[in-house]
Amino acid sequence: MIMQQAVETQCPFCSVQCKMTVQQIGEQHDNGDQRRAMFDVQGAPNAASEGRVCVKGMNAHQHSEHSQRLLSPMIRVNGELTPCSWDEALACISQKFTAISEQYGHDAIGAYGGGSLTNETAYLLGKFARVALGSKYIDYNGRFCMSAAASAGSKTFGMDRGLTFRLADIPLAGCIILAGTNIAECQPTLLPYFNQAKQNGAKIIVIDPRKTATAAIADLHLPIRPGSDTLLADAMLKIMMDAELVDDGFIQSRTNGYDELKLYISGINLEEAATSCGIDLELIREAALAFGHADTGMILTARGVEQQTDGHLAVRHFINIVLATGKIGRDGCGYGAVTGQGNGQGGREHGQKADQLPGYRSIENEEDRAYVASVWGVEPSSIPGKGVSAYEMMELVHQGEIKSLFVMGSNPIVSNPNAHLVEEGLQKLHFLVVADMFMSETARLAHLVLPVTSYMENEGTLTNLEGRVLLREAGRPPLGEARHDWMILCSIAGLLGKEQYFKYNSPEEIFDELRLASKGGIADYYGITYERLRKEGGVYWPCVSLDDFGSGLLFRDSFAHTDGKAVFSVIESSGWNGVSEQYPLILTNGRVLYHYLTGVQTRRSPSLAARELENFVEIHPRTAQRYRIQDGEWVEVESPHGRFIVRSRVKEHIREDTLFVPMHWGGIQNVNRATRPDLDPFCKMPGFKTSAVRIRPIRLQ
Incomplete structure (x- = not known):
């Protein structure tokens, strides 16, 4: 059946959330009787991507149409996953969850979510874990994306939102530092903003151990040694302080802790810092002076800085530069964390994290617990306390404390560090349920797999990297027996005797409850409605009332701490230097243009998979x-924690002491088989970007 009308939707991948139209325009024959639908995809006008769509978005419909889509529940019988009815699947879940809870307690069941779920589903999953399951164990894969920047923003500013400025402000900046972010491949539809800034005279500085496609547009590229970002930020700030390029008036009126910062920075030895960072001191000096002299400026960080065991401090020390120079709260200025996942921002605001309740409230705050309990219609004492982070949940699974796991919208066997331990743990579970569109690496281990709808079918809101809430309409009915994820949660809750708390007939009804649950919180969505989103195309949070237009540029007059001031960080980081004679190289990881997360969706797009097989x-x-090692041959990369096998690509644009491997593949090609399990003490971010390894070619004898 050909879709006569173009479907208005938005890309399911990165945090820009580009709007687009998708229309089936015909069919073509492949391999005899096989027919393949042909689609036309066009970017739609919107304030974020301005009508642009990247190659991933242009081909997203291919995974939605793929023959490997799960179209019925699958239950494990005699060791094999076989189709079953929804009645059988839901009855199995009810029986297993009830039995495990009665025997081992509510906390024996955990919920594990994802940063691509809609706000409605993320909100509902948090409520499901705490009300339907009664478990404190819930977290999500966004822990691996934004937790360092989120915790840093909360400590420094009093609130966490990806960008403190609007995307439209980027061309107004006089100097832009891109630290550990490869915009050109990870958020390519944003690159024109930076090109426009360059045309306006901005100086762009890229900090990355590789000369990426983003570094290629930079005026300065600082090829940093992985693990030394905090020290580099300190060195740059010392140079600015010595040159008297700080804003004393802003510091005195808008910040706390500057005297302590001055004392701390005075102890930095620039020559030693440059050596530790692996960057020529004059290059560091040039970058620091460029930012210090600029009237307006921005610093953006991403996973390169944040996915380290001192990621929280690294972000805070880069923010020190922004605060000391007064470059925040005005046009063309600010700090931004470039969110990775499609709803990495909204997904962490409304209850998927172990320590949070809706509206960015704290689960450990009695007033917050009481307010959310009143919205949910439960007693505050019935809401479980704080659980643990995503990887720590995997450790508890491995130790046997968590007996059952409900996974929705994530593939933890590939995305977690120390992947071998995670796989072992999941195999020990008494009952593993996975809700997904495809038979992912994690789903293959499940006792029960539930088919969910794709972005083309599932309506809901998502929040992009600049804090703009967007509505994604459903363009077509579900395929096969696939069900919306929010419907699945409501069905299970009903069978567990909690139906009264999960009576929703649409995503809009869930969102209206989310609005109320977030009211008065840091992430206040109360003034946002589906009607407004359809009419206005998107609304920034915080938005406290129906006549509030939301806040695009944050902190014009004050920060979110009770005294209105931002806080400098003076906590020293030892960085990371774990290489040894036995493991002499640094392994780092990241993304490539044609794939997303663990590749479950993008590898089902022939046009994308063909570009990176x-x-x-x-x-x-x-x-x-x-x-x-010769270019193109198979090699084994090994750390003290494990090994994986991939092909080599010999490239001059990477540091000699560093290896780079993409994160999108599982199995023997999974880079996380060798990733160390150490976590940032502040935010529990794993150290994905720094593992000591060795490498050898694999050749047949």
């Missing part, structure tokens, strides 16, 4: 020569 490791020519 398999994983690889980038290695510098001199390093490759030292280890007798």
Whole structure:
């Protein structure tokens, strides 16, 4: 059946959330009787991407149409996953969850979510875990995306939102520092903003151990040694302080802790810092002076800075630069964390994190608990306390404390560090339920797999990287027996005897409850409605009333702490230097343009999969020569925690001491088989970007 009308939707992938139209325009024959639908995809006008769509968004419909879509529940019988009815699947869940809870307690069941779920589903999953399951154990894969920046923003500003400025402000900046972010491949539809800034005279500085496509547009590229970002930020600030390029008036009126910061920074030895960072001191000086002299400026960080065991401090020390120079709260200025996942921002605001309740409230605050309990119609004492972070949940699974796990919109066997331990743990579970569109690596281990709808079918709101809430309409009915994720949660809750708390007939009804639950919180959505989103195309939060237009540019007059001031960080970080004679190289990871997260969806898009069929490791020519590795041959990369096998790509644009491997593949090609399990003490972010490894070619004898 050909879709006569173009479906208005938005890309399911990165945090820009580009709007687009998708229309089936015909069919073509493949391999005899096989027919494949043909689609026309066009970018739609919107304030974020301005009508642009990248190659992933242009081809997203291919995974939605893929023949491997799960179209009925699958239950494990005699070791094999076989189709079953929804009645059988839901009855199985009810029986298993009830039995495990009665035998081992409510906390024996955990819920594990994802940063691509809509706000409605993320909100409902948090409520489901705490009300229907009665468990404190819930977290989500966004812990691996934004937790360092989120905790840093909360401590520094009193609130966390991806960008403190509007995307439209980027061309107004006189100097932009992009630290550990590869915009050109991860959020390519944003690149024109930075090109426009360059045309306006801005100086762009990129900090990255690789000369990425983003670094190629930079005026300065600082090829940092992974693990030394905090020290680099301190060195740059010392240079600015010594040159008297700080804003004393802003510091005195808008911040706390500057005297302590001055004392701390005075102890930085610039020569030693440059050596530790692996960057020429004059290059650091040039970058620091450029930012210090600019009238307006921005610093943006992403996973390169944040996915480290001192990621929280690294972000806070880059924010120190923003505060000391007074470059925040005005046009063309600010700090921004470039969110990775499609709803990485909204997904962490409304209850998926172990320590949070809707509206960015704290689960450990009695007033917050009482307010949310009143919205839910439960006693505050019935809401469980704080659980643990995503990887720590996997450790509890491995230890046997968590007996059953409900996974929705995530693939933890691939995305977690120390992947071998995670796989072992999931295999020990008494009962694993996975809700997904495809048979992911995690789903293959499940006792029960539930088919969910795709972005083309599932209505709901998502919040992009600049804090703009957007409504994604449903363009077509569900395929096969697939069900909306929010409907699945309501059905299970009903069978567990909690139906009265989960009586919803549409995502809009869930959102209206979310609005009320967030009212008065840091992430206040109360003034946002579906009607407004349809009419206005998107609304910034915080939005406290129906006549509030939301806040695009934050902190014009004050910060979100009770005294209105931001707080400098003076906590020293030891960084990371874990290489040794046995493991002499640094392994870092990241994304490539054509894939997203663990590749479950993008590898089902033939147009995307064909561009990157398999994983690889980038290695510098001199390093490759030292280890007798030829371009394109299979190599084994090994750390003290595990090993994986990929093909080599010999490239000059990476540091000699560093290897880069994408994160999108599972199995033997999974980079996280070698990732260390250490966590940031402040936010529990794993150290994805720094693992000590060795490498060798694999050749048949």
